[in-house]
Amino acid sequence: MNDQTVSLILDSLGPLLRATVTSTIPLTLISFVLGLVLALGVALMRLSSVRVVSSLARLYISVIRGTPLLLQLFIIFYGLPSMGVRFDPFPAAVLAFTLNVGGYAAEVIRSAILSVPKGQWEAASTVGMGYVTTLRRVVLPQAARTAIPPLSNTLISLVKDTSLASTIQVTELLRVAQEAAAPTFQFFALYGVAAVYYWVVCLVLSFGQSRLEERQNRYVAA
């Protein structure tokens, strides 16, 4: 590695870090939080005894899981303007990732809710709790234990999937690395730095997952 490469790497550390902190991480977190809210709604719809409602949820999940994420991004950013709906790059990316997380996480949340024994619903009901209270205070806290590992997978995948937003002009980590590399042809060095940044973000999230799992295990026998 020559001096020129070393100095290029050192010079890129700052801008790439800035792209990570101001774009990649916010894009991930905003999309994930909104996606989870959406996913909970879709999961509850999917569990509904009203056929139309559960069919709608099923259709949504099927479309999201059955089409490429890159294509979903393109449809929202390049396709919708022809129908008169225009988004800036960042909001377009948030929308696409939210819808995507909503589809995948809905199935995780649904199965986690189903993993809570029926007796818990019955017991909550006999002490006077209605559907919403039971869900909030009894079922979801227990479902969380089951859902945390697969939802962590979804989150970690999402961190890396946000690199797809580089294709719709979001100046996130990968795009900044591309832009820095293009004039110098130092692709290996700059993509290497980007890879390390993605990895570090995912390491932090994995650590967070372990902590959360330990916390959830406080009420079960070792």
Place this chain on the structure above:
Amino acid sequence: MTDPTRTPAAQSGPLVSVSGLAKSFGDHEVLRSIDFDVAPGSVTVLIGPSGSGKTTVLRSLNALDVADAGVVRIGDVEVDFAQRPVTKRQVATLRAQSGMVFQAHHLFPHLTVLANVTAGPVLAQRRDRAAVEAEARELLRLVGLEEKADAYPFQLSGGQQQRVGIARALAVRPKLMLFDEPTSALDPELVGEVLLVINDLAAQGWTMVVVTHEIRFAQQVADQVLFMDGGVIVERGTPDEVLTRPRTDRARQFLHRILDPLD
């Protein structure tokens, strides 16, 4: 679609009246025309072979199982199950009249013992937390578990878990306590501590309906014993009448099988 009918004036008659209760699961008739009353402050014990419908009767009293027909009245709340649809509101109102203790306790595993007991009064009945906690500790003392308030359910023995279940059911201040085979899932040496608590409640004048296989316990605490088989009440009366001098062969055989299984 009507609200649960509220008849004025507290009745001096039975606290619970069940008439014409019927239910089928598919082709299988689990209950056929069940009638019985429960006097205030009395203990009714339901016995019978498994599959006889006794648990379904109990679960009809709080509509965990919704009967196909029949009327259940607890205090001034009456639900006619033949009238369709039975609304969520009707179910909730009926269910609020009783406390339920389950065979498998169904404690909330993510909550401490104290939070299990206060869950109903605080989260559902919206009563004042401090007052509820004081009352909950009193209930835990009643079932002998005041020092376990901060433990999680998994840290307790089966008998202790069941006693917490009893305290949790009492905490919502029900008119009536329902017990669904409260000792059937317990190791034999833990059965006694749970029956003692139920016995205490009987002595305090709680109205209770208990499904159990503990014949000696029934003998001691029951005011009324109902022997069920094949979805009907085959015999009813005092413990002495039903358990000591049963009139029907079915009851005699059942008691014989339970009391002398090797014979």
